[in-house]
Amino acid sequence: MAFEDMAIDCYSDGDRTKRILSHPAAQDLPTKITENIDKWRNPFKDAWMCLRGEVLDIKAMMNAMSGRTN
Numbered sequence: 001m002a003f004e005d006m007a008i009d010c011y012s013d014g015d016r017t018k019r020i021l022s023h024p025a026a027q028d029l030p031t032k033i034t035e036n037i038d039k040w041r042n043p044f045k046d047a048w049m050c051l052r053g054e055v056l057d058i059k060a061m062m063n064a065m066s067g068r069t070n
Helices: 002-011 029-039 043-069
Strands: none
Touching: none
């Protein structure tokens, strides 16, 4: 929070009540942000798993059809 300290001192004439991340009322905000980021999921991984399942289903159907003709 050193950047916030420097910015508050420089741009708000030292008024520390204008803090956001290190304001006394928001002491748990950095922890909540970290916990929220940890809960995020990768949507590309979900799409890849779905497409992979579909491709495997198509391959299985092609193998079954080729086994029928032989």
